[in-house]
Amino acid sequence: MVYDVVIVGAGVAGLYAAMNLPRDQKILIINKDHPWACNTFYAQGGVVSAVDDADESLHIKDTMDAGAGLCDEEAVRVLSEHSREVVGDLINRGFNFDKNAKGELLYTKEAAHSASRILHAGGDATGRYLHQFLLEQNPHPMLEGAQVSDLLIDEGKCYGVCVNYNDELKHIFSKSVVIASGGVGSLFAYHTNAYTISGDLQGICLEKGVELERMEMLQFHPTVYVSSKAAQKQLLTEAFRGEGAKLVGENNYAFMKDYDERAELAPRDIVSRAIFDYKQKTGEEVYLSFKNFDVDYFNERFPNIASNLRDIGFNPPKDRVPISPAFHYAIGGIKTNIDGEIENVENLYAIGEVASTRVHGANRLASNSLLEGLVFAARAVEKIKSKSVTYVPKEFPISTDSLRCEGDTLYKDELRRIMWEDVGIVRTEKGLNEALDFIEGTLHKPIGRLLKLRLLTAKEIVTSALKRKTSVGVHYIKKESVDD
Numbered sequence: 303m304v305y306d307v308v309i310v311g312a313g314v315a316g317l318y319a320a321m322n323l324p325r326d327q328k329i330l331i332i333n334k335d336h337p338w339a340c341n342t343f344y345a346q347g348g349v350v351s352a353v354d355d356a357d358e359s360l361h362i363k364d365t366m367d368a369g370a371g372l373c374d375e376e377a378v379r380v381l382s383e384h385s386r387e388v389v390g391d392l393i394n395r396g397f398n399f400d401k402n403a404k405g406e407l408l409y410t411k412e413a414a415h416s417a418s419r420i421l422h423a424g425g426d427a428t429g430r431y432l433h434q435f436l437l438e439q440n441p442h443p444m445l446e447g448a449q450v451s452d453l454l455i456d457e458g459k460c461y462g463v464c465v466n467y468n469d470e471l472k473h474i475f476s477k478s479v480v481i482a483s484g485g486v487g488s489l490f491a492y493h494t495n496a497y498t499i500s501g502d503l504q505g506i507c508l509e510k511g512v513e514l515e516r517m518e519m520l521q522f523h524p525t526v527y528v529s530s531k532a533a534q535k536q537l538l539t540e541a542f543r544g545e546g547a548k549l550v551g552e553n554n555y556a557f558m559k560d561y562d563e564r565a566e567l568a569p570r571d572i573v574s575r576a577i578f579d580y581k582q583k584t585g586e587e588v589y590l591s592f593k594n595f596d597v598d599y600f601n602e603r604f605p606n607i608a609s610n611l612r613d614i615g616f617n618p619p620k621d622r623v624p625i626s627p628a629f630h631y632a633i634g635g636i637k638t639n640i641d642g643e644i645e646n647v648e649n650l651y652a653i654g655e656v657a658s659t660r661v662h663g664a665n666r667l668a669s670n671s672l673l674e675g676l677v678f679a680a681r682a683v684e685k686i687k688s689k690s691v692t693y694v695p696k697e698f699p700i701s702t703d704s705l706r707c708e709g710d711t712l713y714k715d716e717l718r719r720i721m722w723e724d725v726g727i728v729r730t731e732k733g734l735n736e737a738l739d740f741i742e743g744t745l746h747k748p749i750g751r752l753l754k755l756r757l758l759t760a761k762e763i764v765t766s767a768l769k770r771k772t773s774v775g776v777h778y779i780k781k782e783s784v785d786d
Contacts, residue, residue, distance in 0.1 A: 304693050305330050307686060308463060308476035310450050310503065313340035314429075315654030315675035316482035317436035318388075322683040329442035330474065332465060334449045334483075337437060338430075339498045341484050341655065345429025346539035346607070347412060347669040348422035349399075349676070351389040358382045360416050365670060368414045368569050369663020370775035372516075377640050377661040381670065381677050388676040389421065397435045399423050412544040412668035414569040420669045426539055426604040432672065445474075450503065451705060451751060453479065453650070454698050455510050460650035461696050471700050477691040480642070480682060481507075481652040482675075485632030486520075489760050491722035492528050492628040494537040503656060505755030507636050508762060512644055515658050516634030517759075518767035518777050521666050522727050523630035524573040525549075525590050527614070527623055535628050536610055538590055540668045543567065545603075546594045549577065550622065551586040571665045571776045574627040578727050588626070592619030627727055631655065631671060633662045633776065634766070642682030649691055651682045664775020706750035713744050713753060717760060725764055729779045738764045 306327040309316045316331060323329050333339075352358040361382045366373045393399070399421040400408045409418040423431035445467065452464035454473060462475035483503040487495025504514055525543070527536040543549075543566040548556045561576035562568035568576075577588050592600060600619040601608050611618045636644060636652040638659055644650045654675040661674055720740050724733035741761045745754065773779050 303328070303475070304695075305462075305474065305476040307478045307480060308332060308474055309480045309482055310463065311340070311482035311484060311654070311656070312337040312437075312444060313342035313482060313484055313654060313675065314432060314436065314672050315679045316480065317433070317440055318676050319480055319482065319653060319679040319683050320442050321436060321439050322680060323442070323686070325441045330476070331440070331442060331444040332448050332450060332463065332474070333444055333446050334498045336446060337444065338433060339496045340433070341487070341495050341499060342429045342433045342672070342675070344494065344496060344534075344537065345432075345672055346426045346537060347541055348410065348420040348428045349389060349432070349672045350420055350667075350669045351385045351673070352382050353409065353417070353419050357417060357419055361385070361419060364414060364416050365661070365667045366663070368665050368667040370665055371663065372660070372774065373663035374660035377659045380640050380681070381661050381674060384677045384680070385673055388673070388680060392432075392435070395439060397423070397432065400425065410541055410544060412540040413567045413573065414667055415544075420541075422541070425602065425606070426541070427606050429672065449752070450483070450506070452701065453506050453510055455647055455650070456696060456698070458646060459648045461698070464698070464701065466705055473698060473700070475693070475695070477693045478649045478651065478686050480686075481636065481650070481656055482654045482679070483656050485635070485655040486759055486763070487629055488533070489718060489721050489756060489763075490629040490726070491718040492526070492535055492626070493533070494523055494526055494535055494628055494630050497534060500756055501759035502752065502755045504636065504762070505758035508758045510647070512647060512650075513637040514635060514762055515637045516660070516766065517632075517763045518770055519633035519662070519664055519775065520629060520763065521570055521631040521633055521776050522574045522627040524570055524577055524627050525625045526628035528626045528628055529624065530614070536614070537630075538607065538623065538625060539604070540570070542590060542592065542604070548591045548594075549573070549625075550589050550591045551580065551584060554591065569665055570668065571778070574727050575778060577625070577627055587624050589622035590625045591622040593622075595619040629722075629726070631666055633664070633666055634658050640678070640681065641685040642678050643685060651686070653678045653682050664777060701751070703751045705752050707748055707753075710750050710753045713747075713749060714756065716740070717744070717756065721760060721763075725767060727778065729767055729777070730782050731768065731779065732782060734764050734768050738768070
């Protein structure tokens, strides 16, 4: 059987693409585990939508400013100018964003936004609500528990994918393949991502000569409760700071005003480095304080976070919560054009966090991620529908490489530690080179293919960071002193 389109990933980008593909075509969504094991499900903040024509210009400016001069202006314009279109499409299909007592859409504000333009659902559960809605709207079959281990590419054309399903490798052929597999969270010791997000497809692309770009641009969310034992940490949405929460030291000193005139509303990279610096200078713990919030409003506006914090042992909003930055979002990725096309491989597309459309530059503006998934998924679908692909069958051998080897878990844990310590918020050339030495050394050991793919992706992140000598946006490289 040959599919018309195979979509790798069941987050916002993959599901919105599927929803917009014709019902009478053969479409297959491939998902590594159960469908809610994706970053969309855990997104708290919301979906950006320009409020009107005037706000489009402001949203474009805010996105460009946050991106520290490295955004592609055409991509940013596409993002903003289509925001009301995709949001309107969701609403017309029956999705309910939160509204006020008059039935009007509720807009909120987050860091680095000059206006309130972020729509949310379920208070602090926008991703969960949106993901459930997209799953319900999806008319196409989904293959769950299937991990893509290779792309079937020959002479600049993609013919499908190889998957591990029920511990057996099998080829799935398709006229077009859309990669929507997400970022690289599991490469780091502390992250907010679903456990399935591990950079596999980025590694496969490197093997196939598909270009990745700006892999050094990794965004760390400033406010995360990292003291739990779980790999995925409790994210405390940026909407808290947008609505008045403060970052404080042990004596309740609100220190952000010492680092940036925007204080808590500075871009994420600035806030993350400020927390890192304050902790180093003072030796104090840093907390997120909610003391300005009314109890009833807090519980209504942020019901899921309130419940999670109570389960941990806090009494919000009375109690402040110790926080730390944690890895959150991969800005760079598989290089595409603004239609999601991977230009040196026919019939292959990438959308969502796995892709680099250069829309985020050197730092992603808060809540632009769900919007990006929607807008560029729709564009990729239109491009796919505009093409007539004649599929010529081609044989590909089944790989005999082991997917996993004894010792892989130890290497993965060490990789996560090194990536966090040496390739995190503050980098040095020495630390990056030490990380590179570990990665290259491990690649020469007997390891499974899935670990190899992670290592290839990690290596690309490190080498990209070493090439960019100047700090910009989320990439902050500290000049080492002679004593160092």
